[in-house]
Amino acid sequence: MGKQQEGKRRRGEKDGKRKGRGKTAAAAVPEDAAPVAGCWIRFPRLRGCMPSRAKVDSSTSARGGGRETKPSTDDACQDQSVPPASGSATTSNTGSISPSSIVGEELKLAFQLRRFTFSELKCATRNFRPESLLGEGGFGCVFKGWIEENGTAPVKPGTGLTVAVKTLNHDGLQGHKEWVAEVDFLGNLQHPHLVKLVGYCIEDDQRLLVYEFMPRGSLENHLFRKSLPLPWAIRMKIALGAAKGLAFLHEEAERPVIYRDFKTSNILLDADYNAKLSDFGLAKDGPEGDKTHVSTRVMGTYGYAAPEYVMTGHLTSKSDVYSFGVVLLEMMTGRRSMDKNRPNGEHNLVEWARPYLGERRRFYKLVDPRLDGNFSIKGAQKTAQLAHACLSRDPKARPLMSQVVEVLKPLQNLKDMASSSYYFQSMQHERRTALANPYGSQSMKAQSTFARNGQQPMRSLSYGPHASPYRQSPRLDSKRQ
Template sequence: MGFATANMNLGDSRSNNKVKKDEELDAVQAGCWMKLRFLGSCMSPRPKVDSSVSGSSTQLEESKSSNDTSREQTVAPVMSSSSTSDAESTPSTPKVTEELKIASQLRKFSFNELKTATRSFRSDNLLGEGGFGCVYKGWVSENGSASVKPGSGITVAVKTLNHDGLQGHKEWLAEVNYLGDLLHPNLVKLIGYCIEGDQRLLVYEFMPRGSLENHLFRRSLPLPWSIRLKIALGAAKGLAFLHEEAERPVIYRDFKSSNILLDTEYNSKLSDFGLAKDGPEGDKTHVSTRVMGTYGYAAPEYVMTGHLTSKSDVYSFGVVLLEMLSGRRSMDKTRPNGEHNLVEWARPYLRDRRRFYRLIDPRLEGRFSIRGAQKAIQLAARCLSRDAKGRPLMSEVVEILKPLPDLKDMACSSSYFLALQAERPSSNLAIRNGAKEEVALLERSHSVLNTPNGPQLASPRQNFILQSPKH
């Protein structure tokens, strides 16, 4: 689904030339959620396309497109029909009236209203494209469905459905049916929908800071430590709500960094519910389904058996947490042999408390809490347990993460850690390039988000002993 692979740059620092350049670029790209890799092919919604585009007969089930398909493998192998539930079978024709369960709080838009809101789906309003379709920036009235002038009313993201087969229709239905009922601060808000003839569009709240993936892997400046943990906590709260608080338990099934969107204050919200499934009911332990998702994030037992549980989401959370800690992608074939798969590369360090620092993003230059990092790494190890039963509940994950953003025992103030860093050539190179000063500027620009008085880094004279946190 396209809009979850959002890619938007917003720079906040004002006193550094490089940061100013980022801000100028961000101003041009304001609201751009995704890398526009297929700009030429993303046109206004059309009523007819060649039916040969449909991939329903392929042996691989594709999930929504990623920001960079050369980096992120967005397919998972389909299991045999014995692991496929009837609910996943593709219907011969869409029975919209029977399948669509409209929540009363959703607005119903006409196609012409959304066409006007996006200025006829003009290319300069194109935010991006994914497997679901194209996403456009638009403006609608605060309460009704009428379009308004740019800069007035509320800014929205309008997602269109590619006419490439019934799988897209099914994902569209899932988006409406789940987000129409599920309301939570850490889930993206679905404002309304359009179903008119064969047109299928969705209208979401606009998330100005784009996706977590963008900030981790496409920004010139590293995301500060406290902001990373804030984002992790918000995403964990979203999953905990789906698993344990919603009226019907929901398995998200496609948790990844590109599906975590950020508002102006870096509050994280889960998006793209096209692959979501109702959790098992009664005495059932799992849901049998086709294997769909993204390589590098999917739990191994789900890939092998097609048995889906909430612990599948917990594993995916562990992968994203590792991405935030390390600054590495879940799958990255540009790295040396043995480091392509983040989880497999990280496993030797997850239980080694003396070498935990090797997992931390070197671009942070020691600006992270030692105890916070150790706690987060231990949590990631539990989430990534090969035994699904050994993984924690998401409510437990939330409780573990809550105090971590406020810890102030910064590694950059530890003489022991600095001695370890001195042995890493990349660290010295980063310092020569001025990375440390840029990180400091970015941290100060975000200080209002961390604590009432801003982030309080440890005194340079204060030393911390590298030790395992007490339980």
């Protein structure tokens, strides 16, 4: 009897030690700790961006088919290429899931897309480390990674092909449908002014997209977050490139496409400031045959959506033209489409700017004051007139995007700088005087002069902290139809 009790006591001690070791290990890894080999940690500021350990473990076991797999370490992902599971880098997806297995969706894949495993993208992004984070949007987080030039295997940072890996936020409201739309559209559309989709990953509940890396980030970042103003010539180049991208979708693609979310944060820039449209999660096929519009739930981004679309839900290509007009105004003024930090009457950019659009002398008030006269007078006049046409309250009066392209082409690299204009120099002098003596008699006189000329002292822009070039703006509706 004593031996049985002694045996039970010893087994109890062993069980207690095993339980104690488990608790100690869990407590030893705080939430904000750095990632260690084989572990996946959620960081407080990246909550929802990092795959949970349970999800990673389940996807790993599914790929291994129940076989024991060797966990890849952080160092192995960073310092050397990870060979594909099979002989060919482009056919390394041994546990591939058929697109037809996606519940309730038909995924039309382009043959040129690469199929990645989750493990490959995990290593390509250095374990989805925070320092690899490019930004976070409604869909999920975007990480910088490196892969083989013509394959799917990860390589050492700084070598091979640099890519941007977008992950699905499992805690977000936007997700699978947008992922499918992105693959459907970008996987089957190719154009110099559309971001190239390199490949995708669909594995268990993991959904990832792999794009070409755009080194200069978004137009939003350059317009509103950089300390130095974007030169006028670069703004015109970006406007032309973005217009060509929309014109392709509306008028040149095999099936017309309505982009539906045209805004500065979705215009990405390569090293030479060539504009490329990204984020096709809200894109819709345009009307065909006798149909004049597509009826859909109102979605998009505050400040960019066309008024008739917001009121009726009737979506047409002219809805994109309106959004282009808003972005053109943002590029011209350096102001955001919606800015509650500005004085009353100036929160909504379109409503504030509308009285000055199309007027030969008052258009000066619209030009970004940070340019300090380094812009083309003719170019700014034509840009204001074009924005006025795109923002027409009557959708039928708005131009086609192909017409917008033709208007923008002659505006590239014009040399008639406003800084050499006598009128502009006088206006700048009065403005500086008014700002230097806001309570003096000279200021009152200058302000009356501004009123006669349709001008007012410009309010200087305020800049927030530096943000990711891939940061997304809030959308009208967090769910996609």
